[in-house]
Amino acid sequence: MGDEPRRSRSTEGFFGRRHGKTIRPQQASALAQGLDMRRLDLGVAAPQDLRDLFPVPVAAVTLEIGFGGGEHLLSEAAAHPDIGFIGIEPFVNGMAKMMMALDRQPLPNIRVYDDDAMRVLDWLPPGSVDAIELLYPDPWPKKRHWKRRFVGPANLDRFARVLRHGGAFRFASDVDTYVNWTLLHCASHGGFEWLAKTAGDWHDAYEGWPGTRYEAKALREGRRPAYLRFVRTGNPPSPAHSPLTDQ
Numbered sequence: 751m752g753d754e755p756r757r758s759r760s761t762e763g764f765f766g767r768r769h770g771k772t773i774r775p776q777q778a779s780a781l782a783q784g785l786d787m788r789r790l791d792l793g794v795a796a797p798q799d800l801r802d803l804f805p806v807p808v809a810a811v812t813l814e815i816g817f818g819g820g821e822h823l824l825s826e827a828a829a830h831p832d833i834g835f836i837g838i839e840p841f842v843n844g845m846a847k848m849m850m851a852l853d854r855q856p857l858p859n860i861r862v863y864d865d866d867a868m869r870v871l872d873w874l875p876p877g878s879v880d881a882i883e884l885l886y887p888d889p890w891p892k893k894r895h896w897k898r899r900f901v902g903p904a905n906l907d908r909f910a911r912v913l914r915h916g917g918a919f920r921f922a923s924d925v926d927t928y929v930n931w932t933l934l935h936c937a938s939h940g941g942f943e944w945l946a947k948t949a950g951d952w953h954d955a956y957e958g959w960p961g962t963r964y965e966a967k968a969l970r971e972g973r974r975p976a977y978l979r980f981v982r983t984g985n986p987p988s989p990a991h992s993p994l995t996d997q
């Protein structure tokens with residue numbers, strides 16, 4: 751990976767690391783070939799029916815933002831061959847790991863994007879996605895960094911635009927302030943309904959949950975994750991009317 755592609759990458763909503771340990775030649779070749787085959791081309795218009803992005807028939811499309819090492823995405827895509835998954839991860843080592851795994855198990859229902867998820871969200875047609883998963887997003891625990899959090903009025907507007915009515919938004923985190931932040935922002939947005947009725951509804955992981963690397967770390971360190979489930983409802987209020995817009 752030279753410097754040039756990195757400089758041309760968008761950074762509007764991505765504040766994390768692009769690179770970790772130097773990737774081995776075998777990973778580099780899996781990465782290059784995998785991206786060639788599976789990377790979304792945002793230079794052309796998105797198909798009106800997103801299911802056309804996949805070389806196999808799929809009934810629905812799910813977006814996973816920031817898949818990290820890809821444990822959850824791989825497990826979900828293998829368990830649900832009838833769902834198309836778009837996995838987004840700007841961290842090169844995470845994407846390389848995913849492509850090595852896809853070399854071993856070439857799941858045709860996975861497409862990827864290796865830059866800021868906001869670019870994909872802005873590219874997608876309205877109401878085209880059935881579910882969005884944001885699992886252990888970067889927590890930005892210091893208050894002065896909260897504006898960097900992926901959840902906020904602008905990205906909830908993006909989610910509301912691309913999710914079909916009745917579509918799901920799932921958010922998991924082990925960071926209490928981020929969980930509360932997300933509940934408040936979704937409530938204030940008006941386009942999402944939180945589905946919890948009892949404590950179990952946010953303490954229990956999602957059905958078929960395989961875990962993720964960040965979750966394993968949180969559990970080892972004694973933190974208890976929350977698994978929020980929202981459904982896309984109604985229309986969002988104008989951001990100007992949202993009490994949290996200016997936070």
Ligand SMILES: C[S@@+](CC[C@H](N)C(=O)[O-])C[C@H]1O[C@@H](n2cnc3c(N)ncnc32)[C@H](O)[C@@H]1O
Nearest residue numbers: 763816817818841866867885886888962963964
């Ligand atoms: C704390 S890690 C969690 C990874 C994985 N979901 C897990 O649970 O193990 C957050 C991930 O989100 C990715 N990320 C951060 N900002 C992003 C953005 N704007 N678009 C897409 N991914 C992003 C980071 O590169 C990182 O891999």
